[in-house]
Amino acid sequence: MGRNQGAYLDPSESILMLMVAFLLVLLNAFFVLSEFALVKVRKTRLEELVKIGNSNAKLALKMSQRLDTYLSATQLGITLSSLALGWVGEPAIAxxxxxxxxxxDLRENPIFIHSMSVVIAFLSITFLHVVLGEIVPKSLAIAKSEKAALFAARPL
Incomplete structure (x- = not known):
């Protein structure tokens, strides 16, 4: 591999770190989905579902009544999973x-190799985070707020 072989992860470590990074994107997506679903869901619809015995609706209704607390929890989850994603994902890809x-043998210049690797890794992680971790769950939560709120109620 070259003179700096010790600076690189072995393939099994790299795969593990990439799997952890993907799980962190999914965790971020869960918190974003939860946040937007709680804000968007109609309380009257949750009350109807509670009357027919939906236990997740009961939890979601309680959460919507303590919105500040649960929005703070989702923001904390988003922040921590985003920070962890950058910490784990960027170095693994780089x-x-x-x-x-x-x-x-793209270049013999190790500074060039390192610089290009970091830039591409940063852009890749940012793209995955923004698209899969933010935009997609936000759109789903807005379009299907009731289902999203019921889905998020128990784990949150």
């Missing part, structure tokens, strides 16, 4: 890219 660039 090290894989650096190893790839070095293996194909």
């Amino acid at each position: 090290k894989l890219l650096a190893a790839l660039f070095e293996s194909v």
